[in-house]
Amino acid sequence: MAEASRRAAASRKRGGLDNVLFVLAGVERPPFELCGIADEVTIYFPWGSLLSGALALEQTPAEGIASFVRPGGRVVAFVSVAERDRLGIPPLDDATNGIAERWSSFGLRLDCLRRATRDETVATGSTWAKRLTTDIQRPIWRLDLVRLSRSNDGQATRR
Numbered sequence: 001m002a003e004a005s006r007r008a009a010a011s012r013k014r015g016g017l018d019n020v021l022f023v024l025a026g027v028e029r030p031p032f033e034l035c036g037i038a039d040e041v042t043i044y045f046p047w048g049s050l051l052s053g054a055l056a057l058e059q060t061p062a063e064g065i066a067s068f069v070r071p072g073g074r075v076v077a078f079v080s081v082a083e084r085d086r087l088g089i090p091p092l093d094d095a096t097n098g099i100a101e102r103w104s105s106f107g108l109r110l111d112c113l114r115r116a117t118r119d120e121t122v123a124t125g126s127t128w129a130k131r132l133t134t135d136i137q138r139p140i141w142r143l144d145l146v147r148l149s150r151s152n153d154g155q156a157t158r159r
Helices: 002-008 048-054 059-068 099-104 118-123 127-133
Strands: 038-044 069-079 108-115 141-147
Touching (some): 038 059, 059 069, 059 099, 099 108
Parallel strands (some): 038 069
Antiparallel strands (some): 108 141
């Protein structure tokens, strides 16, 4: 993060970004100031509790992920889970494997769950993605979620 932070702080002419904020916090307890502010949350190849959250298998990390996204915003996640990882996570091949139902309880609609293309995987720029693309036996999945919009009374349409 230090290097990315340094590059982001550079002038715009040198590739700097003025709309970037770096935070070191666990997904289980995101800072209140970040709740509901993101148009898009991107997760690349999570592991541990972040993986369980991205698949809405554990409530606390899934709530944390969902909390960042404003109404109409998106979560895009690239995940790779194989039986040999011995994580006890069911295969993602089985339709949506209950992911849509699990995410709906957090106010997010499953827009897409499909195998990621090689080009999409490489475009993440992740060094882990480079390793994964050399293993043709290991599937990489793209998961797209959309925050449900708010109704006139300010409540999420599905929560």
